[in-house]
Amino acid sequence: MKLSQIVEKLNLKVVTDSPFEDREISGGYVGDLLSWVMGKAESGNIWITIMSNVNIVAVAALTDVACILLGEGVIPEEDVIKKANMQDIIILSSDKTAFELSNQIGNILKL
Amino acid sequence: MLKSYEISGTDFSVAGEASSSFKMLLKKLGVKPEIVRKVSIAMYEAEINTVVHGGGGQCEAEVLGDCIKVVFRDQGPGIANVELAMKEGFSTASEKIRELGFGAGMGLPNIKRYTDEMKIKTEVGKGTQIEFIVYL
Incomplete structure (x- = not known):
């Protein structure tokens, strides 16, 4: 399924500027501890977190996740958005909790 | 092909840039995605350790005929108990570091899990060298 859907x-x-519409979503991973995300998130995943510091951009770039989805209404600082734009990383945000987002994305993907 | 990187010990905003840069090179060279992933994870963990614990250091990453070899060196405090440091969940990271999402005690275990060979040389008060190999 396409991320745009x-x-x-x-x-x-959508917090960042890079084109996101055609990215294919394979599933998701939820976590705030970066080493766990590094080891477990897979290419094409939606990574759901409330962590919004600049290091999330490097983790997203190294794991090839499709995007970072910040829950609980978290919006990253401008320097994080700038770095994400430079590295073609997509950051999304929602007021929903990580649980609600996982549940709803799981239903959409029929996981 | 040998690449050298200086790792800053103070600037967290650039932590991961050596790993990202080497990852791009591996992709350009056409290295298989699963190998790129293993090297990227191990390098990022080692790079973060070099920043958090080592106070900065150096990295040399090399593509050889049958493997990728990476060495990180720092002149930090060294690891007092390597066996303990290798245990999942054990960390000496500060509260401030944990607030950034690090310090889960998964750094060295992740390096071991995602590489084929790993060696740690460390001396308290002098520094640490971590070398790992991923076969192509």
Whole structure:
């Protein structure tokens, strides 16, 4: 499924500038501890977290996740957005909790 | 092909840049994605350790005929108990570091898990060298 469909169905806020519409979503991973995410998140995943410091960009780039989805209404600082744009990393945001987002994305993907 | 990187010990915002840069090189060279992933994870963990614990250091990453070899060196405090440091969940990272999402005690275990060979040389008060190999 394309990321654009999930963004539309869940009304997610797109924080970064890179084109996101055609990215294919394979599943998801939820976590805030970066080493766990490094070891477990897979290419094409939506990574759901509330961690918003600049290091999330490097983790997303190294794991090849499709995007970072920040829950609980978290919006990253401007320097994080700038770095994400430079590295073609997509950051999305939602007021929903990580649980709600996982549940709803799981339903959309029929996981 | 040998690449050398200086790792800053103070600037967290650039932590991961050596790993990202080497990852791009491996992709350009057409290295298999699963190998790139293993090297990237291990390098990032070692790079973060070099920043958090080593106070900065150096990295040399090399593509050889049958493997990728990476060495990280720092002149930090060294590891007092390597066996303990290798245990999942054990960490000496500060509260401030943990707030950034690090310090889960998964750094060295992740390096071991995602590489084919790993060697640690460390001396308290002098520094640490971590070398790992991933076969192509």
